Amino acid sequence: MGVDLKDLLDELRKELRPTDEEVARGLETYEFLKDLIHSKLRLDVDFKVSLEGSFAKGTALKGDLDLDVFILIDKEDLSKEWIEENVIRRLYPDLKKYEAHIKYAAHPYITLRVNNIDVDVVPAYWAKTPAEAKTAVDRTPFHTRFVNSRLTSELRDEVRLLKKFFKGIGVYGAEIKVEGFSGYLTELLTIKYGDFLSVLKAMTQWVEGQVVVVEGTHNVEILRKLFLNAPLIVPDPVDPYRNVASAVSRRSLTIAVLASHRFLEKPSKIFFKPPRMKLSVDRINDILNGTNREVMCLIYEFKPDLSPDIMWGELKKISRKLLNALKMNNFNIIDVGLWSDEKSHAVITFDVDLSSVRQAYVVRVGPSKLCNGSINFLSKYVSRESTKALWISYDGVIKALTRKRYTDPKDFLMSLDKERYLESKDLRLVMISKDLNEVLNALSFREDFIEWVSVFVVKTPAWMMLNTNPPP
C-alpha cells in the first residue's frame, strides 16, 4: 500500500465533514419540527423540545444525516399509555405526511422523513440530573451536553474518522446485530485519547476486560466486579455506574483491536471503505471444496413488524443452541454467521469442516480429572450399542470410541426437536440447506445476501490484507 498516513487521514477528514448545505438543512428541519411540536402539543406538565444525537454534537458523518428531536417532559411517572395518548396521538395527524411510523423502545417514538432527512421524535423524561434518569433515552441530553462541553471542531473531525473506521471494519453501533461501539462511546474515546491515531494506538494495547476511564479516577478492581465479564468497560462520565461499552462484544472488541494494529502497520483506505465483494455461487463452491468445507444454511421467516433487536436476539440464541448441539455431536464448526434483511427473512449459516462430517467414529472423553463424573461416563457408555471401545487412556482419562449416530450435520439438525432447538417465538424455520443455489432461490436471489455469504465464505476481512490471499 504505502500510502502516506497523514495525507490519507487529511483527505478522509475533508470527505467525512458534512457540507454547509447539509447542516443548514438539518437545522432548518429541526426548527420547523420544534415549532410544529410547540404549536400542537398541549400538556398539563412542563416540557421542552431539544436536539440530541450526533447532529447536535456536530459529529455526524457527511451523507449520514439524521436528527434526534427529543421532547423532554417534566413528569416522573411517564407511562407508555400517557405518551401515546398525550404526545403521539396529538402529533401524529400533522406528521403523517412525513412517512411517520410509530415505534417502541423504552417509550413509544415516531420516525419521520423530512427534507430528505431521517428524524426520530423521541418523548423522554426531563431529568434534572443523570441520576434521575429512568431510561437510557432520559440520559441522552446529558451525553449531548457532556460531549459538546469537551469537543472542539478539530476533535469532531477525529470522532468522524473513528466512526468511519468502526463502520468500515463492521463494529459501529450498539444494536444487537452489531454489538459494537456506539456514537457516544466513539466520542468518549476521542475525548480520552485526543485524536484518531492516539485512540488506535491505545486500542492495540487493550486486553479483554479493558477499563477505560475518560475523566477522573476510578477503582479498576471495583469496576471489573461491577461490570463482570464485560469485554470492555468505559464508565459513563455522567453516570459512573453505567458502562457505556456494555454492548461491545468480545468479537467487536477483538476486531477493533486487531484492525487498529493492522492499520498502524499498513495504513489504507480499505479500513474505512471496504471493497464490496460479490462472488458467483460457482466461485463460492470452489472455495469451499478447495478447503474441504461446506456452508449449511437455516432460513427463517418472521413477521414484518418484528423489531430488529428482538429478531437478532432470537436468531443469536438459536444459533448458540445449535452450535453447542453440533459441537457435542463432534461436528467441527469453523464459524457461524447471521444474516437478515430485517424485514421478513433471516439466515443462520454454519461453516462446517467436512473432515469432521466424514468421520464415522468419534472419541468421547470423560472428565480430565478423576471424579464421580468418571464413573458416570463409564456407566453411560458401557451399555451403549454404539460404543466400540471403552478404556482408560495414557493420560488417565476414561474415553469411549463410539460410532457417530449422524454423519451429516443436516440430518442431525433435522432430528432435533423443532420447538426446543430450531425455532423461537418469532422465527419460523423455512428450510435447512447446504445447496447455495437452493438457498438463494428461497431468498429470491437477494444481492445483499450473496455479498454477505461471499464475505462469510472468504472469511478474511479485506483490512487483514493477507499476503497470499488478496480479495478475489
Place this chain on the structure above:
Amino acid sequence: MGVDLKDLLDELRKELRPTDEEVARGLETYEFLKDLIHSKLRLDVDFKVSLEGSFAKGTALKGDLDLDVFILIDKEDLSKEWIEENVIRRLYPDLKKYEAHIKYAAHPYITLRVNNIDVDVVPAYWAKTPAEAKTAVDRTPFHTRFVNSRLTSELRDEVRLLKKFFKGIGVYGAEIKVEGFSGYLTELLTIKYGDFLSVLKAMTQWVEGQVVVVEGTHNVEILRKLFLNAPLIVPDPVDPYRNVASAVSRRSLTIAVLASHRFLEKPSKIFFKPPRMKLSVDRINDILNGTNREVMCLIYEFKPDLSPDIMWGELKKISRKLLNALKMNNFNIIDVGLWSDEKSHAVITFDVDLSSVRQAYVVRVGPSKLCNGSINFLSKYVSRESTKALWISYDGVIKALTRKRYTDPKDFLMSLDKERYLESKDLRLVMISKDLNEVLNALSFREDFIEWVSVFVVKTPAWMMLNTNPPP
C-alpha cells in the same frame, strides 16, 4: 456373569495362599542365607540380617515367592563404595553359584536364585527410628514391623485378594513402568478399610487428590499442599511426611477406581485373571480399518544393562514430547502405548485417528480471550503462505485456516530433529512404521508384543465387560 461374590472370593482366598511347602522353603532359604552372611561378613560396625518384604509380612501370593534379605548396617555414612568394598565383594564369591547379579538402586544390592526362589540381598542403613532413614530401603524394616503389628491371618488373605486384583487390572507395582500400587500401599489400604470389599467400596468414592489417612488424624489441606498434584495421597504411618502413594499415576488411580466400581456391579474372576488375547495381524488391521484408525510404531534399541526404571522414564519422556508435537500439528491421537522387553527393545505406539490424517486444512485458534497473544497470532499467520483465511470468529477469537504442512504423522515425525525429539540418552530409534508386519519382523515376532499390541488396539480391558464388545 452372575457368579456368587462370596464363593468367588472364598475360592480366590484359597488359591492365593502360599502352600506350607512354599513357606517352609522360603524360611529355610532365609536361614541358610542369614547363616552364610553371618559367617562371611566381617564389618568394623554393628550389623544384623533381617527378612523384609511381602514374605516377611505374610502377604506374598502363592507361586510369587521372593525374599528380601536385608543387611542392616549401623553406619550413618554408608556410601556406595563402602558397601561395594565391604559387603558386595565379600559376599559375591560365595553367592556366585546362585546366579548372583550386582544391581544398583539407592545402594548396590545382589539378586540371587536359591531353591527356585528369587532373592534380593539388600544392604541398608540400620536406622533406629524412621526419621533417621536416609533412603527408601532404610525405611523398609519399619514398614515390615508396622504391617505385622496390624495384620491378622484373615487380613493377610484380604491383602492377597487386593494385590491380585491390582495385578489383574494392571496397576500393581510402584515401578515407573506401572506407576501403580506398591505392596506396602496395598497392605495399608487393607488395614485402613478392614477387608477387600471394603477397600473396593471406598475406592469407588475416590476423586483426584484423594487423601487416605490410615491411622490418626491429619490436616487434609496441609497434606494436599505438601503433596501437590499427587492423584492419591496416603501419608506413611511410620513417616507422615512421605506419601506412600507417590508413585500412583492418574491413570492407575482411575483404573483402580473404575474397576472397583465395575467389580462391585459385575463380580467376576476376569478382574483377577484377565484372559490373554493374541490377535493375528490381519484381525488387528481389520479392527483398525473398521474404526478408521492406524497404529504408528516407533521402535527403539537400548543396551542390555540399562536399568528398566531409567529406560521406561526416557521412553515416557519421548512419548510425551512427540504426543505434544503431533497434537500441535493437528493429528488426533486417540491413545499412546509403551512396550518393552526390558532387555533390548522398546516401542512407542500412537493410536491415530485417520480422519485427522486425511485433513488437508486445519483451523488454528488464537487465545480464547483478547490479549497480546491475539495480535501475535495475527502477525504470525498474516504473512504465512499456508494461511488460506484469517478472521475473527463469531466467538471473538482470531482463527486461521491453514494448509497442513504434513498430512501423514510419520512424515511429520521424520521431519523432527532426531536428537531433540525422537531419541534420548539411552534410546536409539530403529524405525518408524505403520505396518504391523514390518514392526513384528523388526521385533523378531515376539509373542508378548503381539499380545500387548492386541490389547492396545482392542483398547477395552476385559474387566470393562462392554456389553456389545466381548473380547474377540
